[in-house]
Amino acid sequence: MSAALLQIRNLSVSVEGNEILHDISLDVHKGETHVLMGPNGAGKSTIGNTLMGNPQYHVISGSILFDGQELNGLSPDKRAKAGMFMSFQNPIEVPGLSLESFIRNAIRQQTGKPIRIFQFKKRLEDTMRLLNMDPAYADRDLNVGFSGGEKKKAEILQMLMLDPKLCILDETDSGLDVDAVHTVSNGIKEYQKNSEGALMIITHNAKILESLKVDRTHVIVRGHLVADGGPELIEKISEHGFEEYIAEAADINE
Amino acid sequence: MNDPVKDDAVHFDPAIDTEDDDINAYIDGESRSIYNFREDESDFYRVGEGLTADIVELISREKNDPEWMREFRLRSLDLYHKIRVPEWGPPIDGLNMDNIVTYVRPNTTMKGTWDEVPEEIRSAFDKLGIPQAEHEFLAGVGAQYDSELVYHNLQESVAAQGVVYTDIESSLTGKYADMVKEYFMKLVPPTDHKFAALHGAVWSGGSFVYVPKGVKVEVPLQSYFRLNAKGAGQFEHTLIIVDEGADLHFIEGCSAPKWNVANLHAGCVELYVKKNARLRYSTIENWSKNMYNLNTKRALVEEGGRMEWVSGSFGSHVSYLYPTTILKGRNAACEYTGITFAGKGQDLDTGCRMVHIGEDTSTLVTTKSISKDGGIGTFRSSIEVMPTAVNSRSSVDCSSLMLDDISRSDTIPAMEVRTDNCNIGHEAKIGRISDESVFYLMSRGISEEEARAMIVSGFADPVSKELPLEYAAEMNNLIKLEMEGSIS
Incomplete structure (x- = not known):
């Protein structure tokens, strides 16, 4: 097997001085879809934010190798340029910056090349249509006044437009109604189909996973990686919840 | 002499x-x-x-x-x-x-x-x-x-x-x-x-x-x-x-x-x-x-x-x-949209004054103030409504953005209302660029300097939108110049 796209080794992370993640190791290969599950507050989002380089998260020890490059110490924009993407749990509102010009700027900065406006607009429109987004949103201020569902769709729109190597979807399904979950899930399928990239889907709800191909599942509880498995693990958790793992994590902590 | x-x-x-x-x-x-x-x-x-x-x-x-x-x-x-x-x-x-x-x-x-x-x-x-x-x-x-x-x-x-x-x-x-x-x-x-x-x-x-x-x-x-x-x-x-x-x-x-x-x-x-x-x-x-x-x-x-x-x-x-507008006639209206950028060594005291005299007069004030590198931005507004100015309306909205801890931004609104029959509103916000916003833009491959400049340009957008295209471009360019080297 070729080297993994993402290699996390013995990663421990703190936020405001509190250690949140303990000794996490996992590999993601090109083209794979991984699911990261766990109860609220388990540290799932911490993994996503740490991978993306959020300055509020401090790596205590361990390494993150992405496409052969050590990410520790790299700023978020360099990680993005290396092919990392995160769909935010709470996308930020930026008044005065339109969704379209934001995406255009991001593509230009990532590729370092000028953009062919006509092609770009066509692709943006097509992608918005796929996500059932009103094209008028392209001209609206980034996330300002967007509903929860529209914000998440706008994240998936950015993902599809930027076509990264690894997408971390941080609770992209949270707070969405059934139709929106379906739309977002279609967007993810589109990425799986057309891109060679990999996905790390962070969720505590199996709903979004029902129609997606999943390769690996990881369970995280109290900052520990307590179980690894295939897609069957999702079903098991849907039925029995995290109780068994919570007990296990309690043992580790003691 | x-x-x-x-x-x-x-x-x-x-x-x-x-x-x-x-x-x-x-x-x-x-x-x-x-x-x-x-x-x-x-x-x-x-x-x-x-x-x-x-x-x-x-x-x-x-x-x-x-x-x-x-x-x-x-x-x-x-x-x-x-x-x-x-x-x-x-x-x-x-x-x-x-x-x-x-x-x-x-x-x-x-x-x-x-x-x-x-x-x-x-x-x-x-x-x-x-x-x-x-x-x-x-x-x-x-x-x-x-x-x-x-x-x-x-x-x-x-x-x-x-x-x-x-x-x-x-x-x-x-x-x-x-x-x-x-x-x-x-x-x-x-x-x-x-x-x-x-x-x-x-x-x-x-x-x-x-x-x-x-x-x-x-x-x-x-x-x-x-x-x-x-x-x-x-x-x-x-x-x-x-x-x-x-x-x-x-x-x-x-x-x-x-x-x-x-x-x-x-x-x-x-x-x-x-x-x-x-x-x-x-x-x-x-x-x-x-x-x-x-x-x-x-x-x-x-x-x-x-x-x-x-x-x-x-x-x-x-x-x-402080551009002043005297709304003398009935139904006269004034809109004021302004931006002030105070950088290093600058003390910019700007704002506007509206004097309502006629009936049914209306004023709308939207201002943006940015301060950086120890710059001081002071916004002063004065809304004066005379007894004759019944049914007048005035709305003032000023927001300030401070780009660091050494800069200063003050808002000094004054209102002198001499009739009961009018509708006067004032809103002021002072903010900073949040770390989350910068992280969000950076996570899409945008450099920190560029991310900050984009947020500041966005903040100024209600003003640049009011300018003819060529001048809006000049203003954005000025903001970029002011933002250069803003990352320590």
């Missing part, structure tokens, strides 16, 4: 030299190079430094003033010496009037084509893009260099509509002499404050615009004021009368190269918006950071008239700028 500037009660503090270390410290390393070029003007005519009756008489003679204007200047000078320096705003003690040259005449007369303008002056306006802008999207241009207009032109089709656009000097003797005399410094009388008096004494250059009844000028007119001379003052006067039912968009641009001594700008703008007329007055002031910008702008709006201000204050060491 002894030098009245030495009169104790009124003079600027002479203890502080204009070759002040403060000024020298912050103009170094400043990056507004595209505006910062100086032209040689050794052959220009300059009056001596300082302010005396002799100098005022000299200016008056140079300009062939009518007698009433000569007397007006001398009366204003007298008032200047009597009125005290304002004590409520940013310090202006680095400004010593004994060192300011009040009149610098370029070695040319006013021309009607750019080809006739002397090469070194034309090249300055070329660099600022003025002839190109005139060619592409303006109906007329006036260009002032130091104290005098060097170029003035109005499209024939607009002139054929009866629109008058000329320098103030020739308007004093021409067909509109009586009109100019009737309106000149009536809205901003020299008694108003010390620098209005100064302006009345030494004013030079500027534009006179008259738009006849019912005439709609489809494309904007622009006057550009370039102050090139070291240690000089610029005192241009803009007088615009938009007659009943007429419509005009006037654009004012200003810039100057940087010098290591204080320069002064004390212009005066008087705008008369008649019944059912509309005037939009857009400005981007972009002074170098050795400039004291003590400018006065005022509009009088009659029944059903509409005044729109779009104001960008960039550059200058100290600014006092």
Whole structure:
């Protein structure tokens, strides 16, 4: 097997001085879809934010190798340029910056090349249509006044437009109604189909996973990686919840 | 005649030299190079430094003033010496009037084509893009260099509509002499404050615009004021009368190269918006950071008239700028949209004043203030509603963005409401760029510097949206220049 796209080794992370993640190791290969599950507050989002380089998260020890490059110490924009993407749990509102010009700027900065406006607009429109987004949103201020569902769709729109190597979807399904979950899930399928990239889907709800191909599942509880498995693990958790793992994590902590 | 500037009660503090270390410290390393070029003007005519009756008489003679204007200047000078320096705003003690040259005449007369303008002056306006802008999207241009207009032109089709656009000097003797005399410094009388008096004494250059009844000028007119001379003052006067039912968009641009001594700008703008007329007055002031910008702008709006201000204050060491609108007639309306960017070594005191007199008058104020690198931005607003102004409405919304911990942003709103029957609202927000926002933009591959600039541009967007495209681009460019090197 070729080297993994993402290699996390013995990663421990703190936020405001509190250690949140303990000794996490996992590999993601090109083209794979991984699911990261766990109860609220388990540290799932911490993994996503740490991978993306959020300055509020401090790596205590361990390494993150992405496409052969050590990410520790790299700023978020360099990680993005290396092919990392995160769909935010709470996308930020930026008044005065339109969704379209934001995406255009991001593509230009990532590729370092000028953009062919006509092609770009066509692709943006097509992608918005796929996500059932009103094209008028392209001209609206980034996330300002967007509903929860529209914000998440706008994240998936950015993902599809930027076509990264690894997408971390941080609770992209949270707070969405059934139709929106379906739309977002279609967007993810589109990425799986057309891109060679990999996905790390962070969720505590199996709903979004029902129609997606999943390769690996990881369970995280109290900052520990307590179980690894295939897609069957999702079903098991849907039925029995995290109780068994919570007990296990309690043992580790003691 | 002894030098009245030495009169104790009124003079600027002479203890502080204009070759002040403060000024020298912050103009170094400043990056507004595209505006910062100086032209040689050794052959220009300059009056001596300082302010005396002799100098005022000299200016008056140079300009062939009518007698009433000569007397007006001398009366204003007298008032200047009597009125005290304002004590409520940013310090202006680095400004010593004994060192300011009040009149610098370029070695040319006013021309009607750019080809006739002397090469070194034309090249300055070329660099600022003025002839190109005139060619592409303006109906007329006036260009002032130091104290005098060097170029003035109005499209024939607009002139054929009866629109008058000329320098103030020739308007004093021409067909509109009586009109100019009737309106000149009536809205901003020299008694108003010390620098209005100064302006009345030494004013030079500027534009006179008259738009006849019912005439709609489809494309904007622009006057550009370039102050090139070291240690000089610029005192241009803009007088615009938009007659009943007429419509005009006037654009004012200003810039100057940087010098290591204080320069002064004390212009005066008087705008008369008649019944059912509309005037939009857009400005981007972009002074170098050795400039004291003590400018006065005022509009009088009659029944059903509409005044729109779009104001960008960039550059200058100290600014006092509060465009005032008097809503005199019933149903008069005013919208004020402004932005102020205070960077290192800058103390910019800006805002606006609205005086509601007529019934059903309405005002809407939206301002943005950005401060950075220890810059001080103060927003002052004054909303005055007279007992006669029943059913009036006013809404003020000012937001400030501080880009670091050493900068300062203050909001000083004042309201004086003398009727129960009105609707007045005020909202103020002071914020910072959140780490989450920067992280969010960076996570898409945008550098930290670029991310911050994008957030600041977004913050300024409600103002740039109000400007014509080319000026919005210039403003965004100014914001980028100010943001350069903002990452420690």
